[in-house]
Amino acid sequence: MVGLLIITHNNVGGALFDAALSVVGSCPLPYEILSVTQNCDPEEQFKKAQKYLETLNQEDGVLVVTDMYGSTPSNIATKLAAENVTIITGLNLPMLLRIMNYPGLPLDELAEKALSGGQSGVIIVDTDNSN
Numbered sequence: 001m002v003g004l005l006i007i008t009h010n011n012v013g014g015a016l017f018d019a020a021l022s023v024v025g026s027c028p029l030p031y032e033i034l035s036v037t038q039n040c041d042p043e044e045q046f047k048k049a050q051k052y053l054e055t056l057n058q059e060d061g062v063l064v065v066t067d068m069y070g071s072t073p074s075n076i077a078t079k080l081a082a083e084n085v086t087i088i089t090g091l092n093l094p095m096l097l098r099i100m101n102y103p104g105l106p107l108d109e110l111a112e113k114a115l116s117g118g119q120s121g122v123i124i125v126d127t128d129n130s131n
Contacts, residue, residue, distance in 0.1 A: 002107050003056025004031040004099060007049060007077050008067040008091060011035050020096040028103035030056055036073045046076050053080055060084070061107035063099065063114065065091045086111040094121025 004027070006013035013033045021027060032052035036045050056062045061084035066073040069089035077087045086107055088095070098117030102110055 001029060001058070001103060002060045002105070002110050003053075003058065003062040004029045005034065005049065005052050005056055005062055005064045005077075005080075006031065006066075006091065006096075007034045007036060007064060007073040009036055009071065009073060010038075012067050013065075013091065016091060016093055016096055019093055020100055023097060024100045027100055029100070030058070032056060034073075034076075036076065040072075042072055042076060045072075046079055049076050049080055053085070057084060061086065063088065063107060063110055065089070065095065065099075065114065067091045088114055088118070090118055092118050092121055094118055 006017060014035060017033055034045065034049050034052060053062055064077045064080060064085060064087045066077045066089045068074060074089050084107065088111060095114050095118030098113045099110060102113045105113060
């Protein structure tokens, strides 16, 4: 089974994860959440992320999700890049729900489901009631 590593600013990842759990009940994937604070040592956080990655990468790979490209969490994730590791930025609740709803997919397919869920979850709501 694919592992899930969430790396975000402060407790963004934890809050989204808790919200997803309230919808699906439990996380069917092995997971870890790394919260990166403003005053953290990025190198120490990277070492922690490496340990999580080693634990989660059982054979089927690890999907690493971060909240924002180019930020410290994203930079930490990028340093983890390896075979059987896929990194997606822009974490949102629809993305996380997709990940939890398709736990049996291989890494590449799970990453595509996550990406499509995240993208399709961002819309402009039409509130024009003049129809």
